[in-house]
Each structure stands twice: as C-alpha cells, then as structure tokens.
Amino acid sequence: MTEAGFLEVTWTDPVTGCRGYLVIDRLVRGVASGGLRMRRGCTLSEVRGLARGMTLKEGLNYDPAGRYIPLGGAKGGIDSDPYDENARDVVTRYLRAMRPLIERYWTLGEDLGLRQDVIDGVIADIGLRSSIQAIHPLLEDRDAATGRLAAAFKIEVGGLGLDELVGGLGVAQATLTGLDILGLGGGPNRVVVQGFGSMGGATARFLAEAGLDVVGVSDVHGVVTNPSGLDVENLLRHRDRFGGINRDHLKAGDALLPPEAWLDVPAEVLVPAAVSYCVDAGNQARIGAKLVVEAANMPVTADAEDLLGARGIPVVPDFVANSATNSWWWWTLFGDIGADADEAFAQVRTRMRELVTNMVDQATRDGLSLRTAALRLSETNLEAIQARFG
Structure with a gap:
C-alpha cells in the first residue's frame, strides 16, 4: 500500500458465493474516504472507477484555509441484490472481512443500494466504533467532532x-x-x-x-x-x-x-x-x-x-x-x-x-x-x- 498506487481487495462470500470489492485509490494522511454500494452486477472495474472518482471529489474540494483537509479516495462494492432478504447478512460478512482496513484506512458511508442506518447497524454488530473511525486520529477533539456529526445526522427538514x-x-x-x-x-x-x-x-x-x-x-x-x-x-x-x-x-x-x-x-x-x-x-x-x-x-x-x-x-x-x-x-x-x-x-x-x-x-x-x-x-x-x- 503506497501513496503512488492503490490497494485492491476481492472478497468471496463463503455463504452465497457473491463477490465483493474494495479499492483504495489514494491515501492522504493515511486515510481514504468512499462509500459502499450493493447491486447485482457490480464489478471490480466499476469500483476502481468509483474510487478514482472519490479521489477527484476530495481533491476538487481542497481549501488550504479550511479545517477539513481532503482525504484519499476509496470505494467498496458488493455484487448482490440489496432487495434480497439476506442482504444484510451479506453486508455483515463483507464488513467483518474488511474490518482491519476500516479500523485504520477506509472511512465509509452509504451508496447505491445501501442506507447509512444499515451500515451503522452492521458496524455496531461487528464491534467497530464507527464506519469512519479511521479518521479519528486526525481529529483534535474526537468527542466534540463526533458529537457534532451525530447531532447533524438527527436534523430533519421537511421530513x-x-x-x-x-x-x-x-x-x-x-x-x-x-x-x-x-x-x-x-x-x-x-x-x-x-x-x-x-x-x-x-x-x-x-x-x-x-x-x-x-x-x-x-x-x-x-x-x-x-x-x-x-x-x-x-x-x-x-x-x-x-x-x-x-x-x-x-x-x-x-x-x-x-x-x-x-x-x-x-x-x-x-x-x-x-x-x-x-x-x-x-x-x-x-x-x-x-x-x-x-x-x-x-x-x-x-x-x-x-x-x-x-x-x-x-x-x-x-x-x-x-x-x-x-x-x-x-x-x-x-x-x-x-x-x-x-x-x-x-x-x-x-x-x-x-x-x-x-x-x-x-x-x-x-x-x-x-x-x-x-x-x-x-x-x-x-x-x-x-x-x-x-
């Protein structure tokens, strides 16, 4: 895993046989950001392109005077039907397999086919603190920062x-x-x-x-x-x-x-x-x-x-x-x-x-x-x- 390259992981679900992927396109300060999608037909090539897109998004929003310093780009994908009654079990096995990377390098959120509440629930089930815990070492005041984000997630406007x-x-x-x-x-x-x-x-x-x-x-x-x-x-x-x-x-x-x-x-x-x-x-x-x-x-x-x-x-x-x-x-x-x-x-x-x-x-x-x-x-x-x- 180097700054000039990227990391690609291909995972096979031991129960269903479906494939999952994680691509880290770039690390900045040791961390990459990008969501996890779930759809039938998802491919490694697709996830690779999405990870590169995340790097470009992060770079585009760089403000040298801001507190937020853009991260590297990453993306996860699972080739499985999100409507299937066993979809959450597949996500659980995937995230458990990716746990070492989530702990240190990959911050993730929802994407196509997956909602944030599902990801958060699975993250808690497998014993991780947060889907973005890899970024915690970069925070000056982790409790204040995570509390602020949690409060923002509770806000609703027009339902x-x-x-x-x-x-x-x-x-x-x-x-x-x-x-x-x-x-x-x-x-x-x-x-x-x-x-x-x-x-x-x-x-x-x-x-x-x-x-x-x-x-x-x-x-x-x-x-x-x-x-x-x-x-x-x-x-x-x-x-x-x-x-x-x-x-x-x-x-x-x-x-x-x-x-x-x-x-x-x-x-x-x-x-x-x-x-x-x-x-x-x-x-x-x-x-x-x-x-x-x-x-x-x-x-x-x-x-x-x-x-x-x-x-x-x-x-x-x-x-x-x-x-x-x-x-x-x-x-x-x-x-x-x-x-x-x-x-x-x-x-x-x-x-x-x-x-x-x-x-x-x-x-x-x-x-x-x-x-x-x-x-x-x-x-x-x-x-x-x-x-x-x-």
Whole structure:
C-alpha cells in the first residue's frame, strides 16, 4: 500500500458465493474516504472507477484555509441484490472481512443500494466504533467532532434527513449554476430525474423549489411523468426506503411509463441519479436535453459523453455535481460548519457555485469539455495536497 498506487481487495462470500470489492485509490494522511454500494452486477472495474472518482471529489474540494483537509479516495462494492432478504447478512460478512482496513484506512458511508442506518447497524454488530473511525486520529477533539456529526445526522427538514438533503442540494445548485453561466437558462426548464432514492429525491425537491418543472422521475418500477410538473413533495411522502414510489398516491395528470422510457420524456435538463453506465453510445441519441448533470456515479459512459458533446449537450461530471454529501460529512466533523441545516445549505450552495463557475471558466478559456476542465482543477489541488503532506 503506497501513496503512488492503490490497494485492491476481492472478497468471496463463503455463504452465497457473491463477490465483493474494495479499492483504495489514494491515501492522504493515511486515510481514504468512499462509500459502499450493493447491486447485482457490480464489478471490480466499476469500483476502481468509483474510487478514482472519490479521489477527484476530495481533491476538487481542497481549501488550504479550511479545517477539513481532503482525504484519499476509496470505494467498496458488493455484487448482490440489496432487495434480497439476506442482504444484510451479506453486508455483515463483507464488513467483518474488511474490518482491519476500516479500523485504520477506509472511512465509509452509504451508496447505491445501501442506507447509512444499515451500515451503522452492521458496524455496531461487528464491534467497530464507527464506519469512519479511521479518521479519528486526525481529529483534535474526537468527542466534540463526533458529537457534532451525530447531532447533524438527527436534523430533519421537511421530513428528510439533513444527510440526505445536502447531496441533492449540491446537484440542484450545480444544475442551476450550470444553466446560468452556460447561458442555457432562458425559456422553459423541465427536468427529468432518473432515480428517486436519497440523491434523486432531494435533487428533485430543490429543483422544484427553485421553480423548475420536474416532469419525470423514475424508480425501479418505471417512470412517473406529468408534463405540467409533478408534485415532488407528494411523491417523497409515498416513497419506500429504496426510492420506490407508491403508485396508489399519484395525482391527477400523472402518467406511468415503462422503466426504459426515462430518456424519452421531453425535458431541458436530465439528471441521472441512480445506476452507473445508464447512458451509453447506443441510447444517448434519445436525449434531447440541453444539459446533463450527473447525480449518480459514472452514469454516462465516456463514448456517450463524447457524442453528447458533439451534439452540443454539456455534461456536468459526477465528481463535481454529487460531491456535496462527502464534503458535508467532513466539513461538519472537522468543524468548518456546525450541526445546523441553514449553515450546511449555505456552505453547499456557495461551494457548488464556486466549483461549477471555475470549471466552466476553465473549459471556456481553454476550449475543454467540462469534465477535462474539472479534472485539471482537481489534479492541481491534488498536487498541492501531495506537496503539503508528502
């Protein structure tokens, strides 16, 4: 395990035979950060890409004057169905096997298919202090820091937890800033959000609050659409813990479409907020939006993004748009912000406006794609982190 390389672990569940993976892309001050996902079909290559994305997120949010110093990037993944009745047992065996790495190197939270309360419960069951205990040696006052983060996790706004809201707010602010500074804000701005879990649901809420018409959302069962705009709050009230919407509580004018139809709903903004690789070279031609914002990790393949760019459709990359959840954890833990919703929302809005503005400015100045511009910004910060910490 070296600073220049990465660690990859492949695990086989002794009961079900399913595979699990952990990739540590980089260590900063001996620690890496990244969530654990669970989905059927998860691969080592996918987890490797996600871990690299976490390194880029951390680097992009580096503030030399902040208390929070970005960590390295990591990611875990389990190739198993999170809906299975034995899913929690699989997670327990996986985390028990990864225990030495969780104790010293890997701080983890929820990701696709897993909620934070499940991870926290398993962590307690296997006798660990916390899913982020590897960071404890870096804290000046561990009790105050962990108490502040625990208090923040108890905050709810409009029936949703603050920990769920900050990620969606970041995506919404990235969308609004992108529309503004790219000159795309004129005329109607209808939005389709693919995925209605933690990230997708919160994104839809904040975009609706900003005055955009959320005309379509999708879950595992299909697409709910309304050309006049969906009642997002009604859908959130009738959503299960996996983001599934109860169709018995739809409003007049709401219509149902099959799952694959999410790309066909007319909209100016498309927010893929569910699975990786859902937009590829084969289906990107169906997109008529003027802006794509990646709320999920790696939802648009590289060749699809090139084709979208050739058609004049910019893509705000995932490691920019969805970075607020990760940063909020550490801003709160290290004390850059307190356990307060208004303070968290202000920090997320300010930081996301800065990130997207800087990205677009560099892209415009140097004739780059948004992703290439964001990569350059992150890599510059990673070099500064390397120079500061060795």
